[in-house]
Amino acid sequence: MFYGIDEGADPHVDRRDITCAGELMNVSTNASPAGGFLGLLNAFYDSEQRYVAAGGAPAGADFSELAAHLHADVVAHQGPTVPYPGDWHGAAGLERFFATFTDTWSSLLLTDTKYFEGESGVAVAMRMRATARATGKQLDTRVGHFFTFEDGLIRDIDVFYADPEHVRQVTLP
Secondary structure: OOOOEEOOOOOOEEEEEEEEOOEEEEEEEEOOOOOHHHHHHHHHHHHHHHHHHOOOHHHOOOOHHHHOOEEEEEEEEEOOOOOOOEEEEHHHHHHHHHHHHHHHEEEEEEEEEEEEEOOOEEEEEEEEEEEEOOOOOEEEEEEEEEEEEEOOEEEEEEEEEOOHHHHHHHHOO
């Protein structure tokens, strides 16, 4: 998920536009409180936005601000059928994941975002619309992200797509 803030007219909805590898990406979310795990997640998203706005890995952007929100043993888990499968370990693994993700999609629109805070983390449900860079095919699916925190840092990220096989098919030439 890549976030960049563009002040919207509705105070209850964040309209977030960013560019990724030269392409405009839009994100609309329900406003979320700034405290607790949601505050930690929003700080991560703000750092992520700055990293992507600086061009990410292809432009040699500095990943250290983003890495500062990650536990030393962070792992991001992606399903086996998506174009970026497997477990991505540590800050270096997540940096490689972000590079792979932005190489996969030429556009991204995340909407209908809902946050659910629990005892040890945050669940984020959203609708994802994207265009595959390699094929130009469109994706429209639901996705869930589950963030677990440890010592005030993101320790674990699980990502689930409503139709992971469709995600793969859209990216195949």
